[in-house]
Amino acid sequence: MWLTFRATFIRNLITMKRAYPWSFFIGHILNGVYLTLFAYLTYHYVFDGSLDSRFQQYADTGNYLSYVISGALLYTFSVSLLMIVSRAIISELREGTLEALLLTPSSRKGYFLGYLSQGFMRLSLEFVIVLIIGGFFGLTFSNVNIIGTLVVLLVFIVSLFAQALVLGGFMLYFRDTYLTQNTLFMVMGLVCSVTFPIEYLPNQIHWIGQIMPLTHGTDAFRQVFIEGASLSTVGTSLIWLLGLIAIYFPIGTIMMQKMERHVLEKHFG
Amino acid sequence: MLEAKAITKTYTVKQKQGWFKREKQQVHAVKGIDLTIEPGEIVGLLGLNGAGKTTTIKMLSTLLSPSSGTITIDGHDAVQDARYLKQMVNMIAGGERMLYFRLTGKENLAFFGRLYGLNGKELTARVNALIKLVELEDAQDLPVERYSKGMKQRLQIARGLLNQPHYLFLDEPTLGLDAPIAKQLRSIVKDLAMEQNKGVLLTSHYLEEVEELCDRVYIIDKGTVMMHDTPANIINTVVLDYRVIVTTAHLNETFKHDIIKTASTKQLSIEFYDTGDGTVWEVTASFDPTQVFLDIIMTHHQPIFKLEMKMPKLEDAILQLAKERSA
Secondary structure (H helix, E strand, C coil), X not given: CHHHHHHHHHHHXXXXXXXXXXXXXXXHHHHHHHHHHHHHHHHHHHCXXXXXXHHHHHHCCCCHHHHHHHHHHHHHHHHHHHHHHHCHHHHHXXXXXXXXXXXXXXXXXHHHHHHHHHXXXXXXXXXXXXXXXXHHCCCCCCCCCHHHHHHHHHHHHHHHHHHHHHHHHHHHHHCCCHHHHHHHHHHHHHHCXXXXXXXXXXXXXXXXXXXXXXXXXXXXXXXHHCCCCCCCCCHHHHHHHHHHHHHXXXXXXXXXXXXXXXXXXXXXX | CXXXXXXXXXXXXXXXXXXXXXXXXXEEEEEEEEEEECCCCEEEEECCCCCCHHHHHHHHCCXXXXXXXXXXXXXXXXXXXXXXXXXXXXXXXXXCCCCCCCCEHHHHHHHHHHHCCCCHHHHHHHHHHHHHHCCCHHHCCCEHHXXXXXXXXXXXHHHHHCCCCCEEEEECCCCCCCHHHHHHHHHHHHHHHHCCCCEEEEECXXXXXXXXXXXXXXXXXXXXXXXXXXXXXXXHHHCCCEEEEEEECCCCHHHHHHHHHHHHHHCCEEEEEEECCEEEEEEEECCCCHHHHHHHHHHCCCCEEEEEEECCCHHHHHHHHXXXXXX
């Protein structure tokens, strides 16, 4: 598994250094910055700093800008990570290298982890840049629980990885990336408490937010990062994330295996 | 030995019926093929489009599982022991697939080498040796997107040999290549079988290539084996016509009449074409008619400008089979 991991990591690193369009990198950062700026401008110039009385109750914080900026930060991060991992196999299919890959006795786990790790390297840079920019627009760093933040991010990343496998399975089934991923990202933006608490939405659609790792990831991240809460405070969110990992990971693994066969039969048969 | 016994492959495809309705249909791509490949042997797999060649190769290379039947290598089952088989086989396809265009030749081989479990000095040594084998030393550090077709195909061969496979499947390996490059590839394939004792399965639309390289040929049609033998035996079995082309001085009517009479007696088919240089006779018979015509020509004291025996080729055999099938 580790040789496959290493092979994929090195290959993706070389490809990124040689051919990665830096406009993508800037584009991802700008997404986060636009969300931050939008929140800042509307908060100060449209709402004049006043919040709905329910906000504090729903969001467990009165710091609206930190709430939105941290949501934007994790949303951008999630979208990028989901894209990196979920598009791996379909990209091989499109580039004509899937057969060569599947001919080898390589570990699929190692392959996806290689993708995840190399992608994480780039995303960390984007994350830090958006975080710093967020600092200028109201994101507070005074109460950060560093250990708690790292633990939450680690669990969150694993849960996104598991979700990306499922998304990748759908992409292979529909033989499409654009519509499949953007449908998910649009729903995530709406129901995952990115810019407003999900409680503002009708109860009937809350469950959609509950099955998204982003909802629980942002919730826990805000607690430990903005409020400086302890890990025990965010225990419920962490349990949700672990539960989603336990569900998405086996489903994603089986789906990927089935879809690889499906694609081989449809595409090459 | 690689052995496929009664392998079949059935796909389920959905056919559109109007706007919303879709009907499932079963397509039997392979309907029970038996096939063997011995180490050191080059075996051809021929058939018209849609015969099931590619599906058969994908099953032999573990990319697809057979719907029924078994594929074994030295007793190891392809489905139950797929990991072992993946170490024992590899596939090289024609065209410009199966390589990462943004990586250099060397980086491509290093990537795939690691996927086959190679590492450190062993990986470096294997990659360097293969780069040398396919004569890509000067281009090893160039991105593949800057390679010519021939260079890409040679790199594919190197990729296909990374795991030192015992059996190699070549799916149209010389597709679209210039004649000198194709010849070089054929020479590499011959060496792989003769010197490295690898079993090779070859599909190609260039039938002269198959005739030149293969020890045995399977001809498949609609998912079943139509014929299986050496190229020479297939030709002898299928192509029953001998063709002789003779060019002489322009024929006078007496001579022509004599020839037609003899042709009728001996049950030969004959056609004449007058050219600037003389008359060309094209004779087709179920036996070698050379002696018969030499006798007539000698009787009439006619000079022979040119005498050509057209030996039947594998291509003639395939065309004949296709003709019989469509009849």
